[in-house]
Amino acid sequence: FLSIQKVPGTSCSTVQVQARLSKCFRALCCKGPPPPRPEYDLVCIGLSGSGKTSLLSQLCSESAENIVSTTGFSIKAVPFQNAILNVKELGGADNIRKYWSRYYQGSQGVIFVLDSASSEDDLETARNELHSALQHPQLCTLPFLILANHQDKPAARSVQEIKKYFELEPLARGKRWILKPCSLDDMEAVKDSFSLLINLLEERDFEPSRM
Numbered sequence: 500f501l502s503i504q505k506v507p508g509t510s511c512s513t514v515q516v517q518a519r520l521s522k523c524f525r526a527l528c529c530k531g532p533p534p535p536r537p538e539y540d541l542v543c544i545g546l547s548g549s550g551k552t553s554l555l556s557q558l559c560s561e562s563a564e565n566i567v568s569t570t571g572f573s574i575k576a577v578p579f580q581n582a583i584l585n586v587k588e589l590g591g592a593d594n595i596r597k598y599w600s601r602y603y604q605g606s607q608g609v610i611f612v613l614d615s616a617s618s619e620d621d622l623e624t625a626r627n628e629l630h631s632a633l634q635h636p637q638l639c640t641l642p643f644l645i646l647a648n649h650q651d652k653p654a655a656r657s658v659q660e661i662k663k664y665f666e667l668e669p670l671a672r673g674k675r676w677i678l679k680p681c682s683l684d685d686m687e688a689v690k691d692s693f694s695l696l697i698n699l700l701e702e703r704d705f706e707p708s709r710m
């Protein structure tokens with residue numbers, strides 16, 4: 500039984516005060532399900548063999564062994580503590596790359612994977628593909644995570660060399676992009692890079708470019 504009275508000095512009745520206290524108590528003590536994590540749709544591109552499937556499989560705690568080249572595309576929901584990334588990997592073989600742009604629609608961010616130890620020819624092809632993606636009308640305003648993969652190999656170029664070779668400073672100026680070195684054997688570094696991408700997707704800590 501509750502009597503309805505005014506609390507002296509306030510405009511609230513005791514019933515209102517009790518209702519508010521009860522709400523606070525529930526919020527503090529009754530743990531409901533955690534709020535849903537935001538989901539983002541991303542596209543993952545890069546030449547064949549750059550390591551897209553391997554990295555995404557590891558992030559999903561799947562084995563990175565016996566992975567075959569992606570024909571067409573493959574979608575994985577990659578879970579992180581504060582977000583779920585629905586990543587659409589597009590196969591990087593020569594005969595598939597020409598269709599990449601058909602699958603860009605709806606993307607909220609881009610992951611570009613490159614083999615830092617590849618031949619000069621392949622590196623040039625990768626640079627041309629990255630330039631096309633950065634300038635594509637459906638991608639040009641989106642955050643980019645560029646992963647300079649295969650850093651475990653002795654022939655791997657450093658991120659500074661790749662940044663210069665890919666002419667990222669002039670091309671990507673004013674865009675939201677991150678360039679990070681990585682390899683399959685250091686997945687913690689890969690996860691850190693994805694956390695930075697999630698920050699960009701959430702528009703937190705915005706700076707025009709990072710390395």
Ligand SMILES: Nc1nc2c(ncn2[C@@H]2O[C@H](COP(=O)(O)OP(=O)(O)OP(=O)(O)O)[C@@H](O)[C@H]2O)c(=O)[nH]1
Binds near residue numbers: 547590612648681
């Ligand atoms: N040494 C080394 N090998 C790697 C690394 N990342 C991937 N690989 C290997 O590179 C090969 C190709 O990897 P995938 O993940 O299939 O490459 P992909 O980019 O998905 O290729 P497509 O699907 O054909 O476009 C596999 O044998 C991987 O084990 C890395 O960081 N270091």
Ligand SMILES: [Mg+2]
Binds near residue numbers: 551552568569588590
């Ligand atoms: Mg693949």
